[in-house]
Amino acid sequence: MTTAEANGHRSLAEHSYAVLRDRLIMLDIRPGDPVNEAAIAEELGVGRTPVREALKRLEAEHLVVSYPRRGTFATGVDITDLAEIAEVRIHLEPVAARRAARNTAAEVRSGAEHLLERLDSLGADSTRRELLAADLDIHRFVYRASGSAHLADVLVRLDNLATRIWSLVLDRLPHLAGHVHEHEDLLRAIAAGDEEAAARIAAEHVRSFEQRVRESL
Template structure:
């Protein structure tokens, strides 16, 4: 059965859908580091054509989440623990800026979203499912980046946070509890909601430093 061609706008929408699904699988290591990426199989799994998948894969390579080799194929990028210092070096500068701008720029709707996340995180137990806890971590950071109003800052931080999360997932089995790290977001979110930009910046800085020290302790 032939499939009718889609409009450019719809194609872009399917490409974005494919990109986000694959990105999150790669971040959470549901697609294991070094695993081959089969374009046709992914297209079938996602129910989209090969063109949106191909466009998504190009973006994922730019994000350093996949690598392509001539005549060998495409693979999920290896997680390099050695990247932790370089990633943290940039995040410790940009995460405080993002938190500060979010505290200054977030509108009422965004502040309501921050409040909802803070309430949900406050109800989490220390021994919650690691996957669910990590999803809250990603949700908080992505919302902060969106609230900055600066798409270039947001894009840079999303890529760095994604790479940091892959490192976290790699050592997750060596960490007895991560609930405390996730609950650190509550004070940060409250500072952003209240518009206390300096406090938000400092809390974000300490959060990044604590993340790096936690990973190094696990190693």
């Protein structure tokens, strides 16, 4: 395999992973649903090998589970995991936010401004998918902007699991748009380089998220 072929294969596997990951997170693929490798490959227009590699990554991230001779299935969503996930996030989210605010790279400032403009375009009439996608993108932006690949990797995985729990109770949460718009102050703090405000707001957001989910149960 040439270098170009290898890069193309990685791109197909990455694309397959990103599509499946977000479908699992937003519960387009419901907990317990089978994940048909052949059908997904055909839908995405890729070979089965990139899909198989994507599923291996997703299994490592506890989003799917494979059983010999039975196939691959979306993992269940356990509400009792919420407390443990929140306990870790309450410590790590402020670290990521503080580091992001400290990051003086021009793309961090412009990225925060772009996301603020995106939030400004979202309202109560925005779709569930649009709001969830914006929430995920904001969190992933902050994690990348932290400049720590290790920290980002841990937080992306935790946020993915938290979003699955959120998606499960979303119909009982009437103020989804308001929750997503809470990120505006965090993005402004990062754009302004205000480390302490960014860390404080990130911690408050985790607490608010956990409280709202618990109130919906």
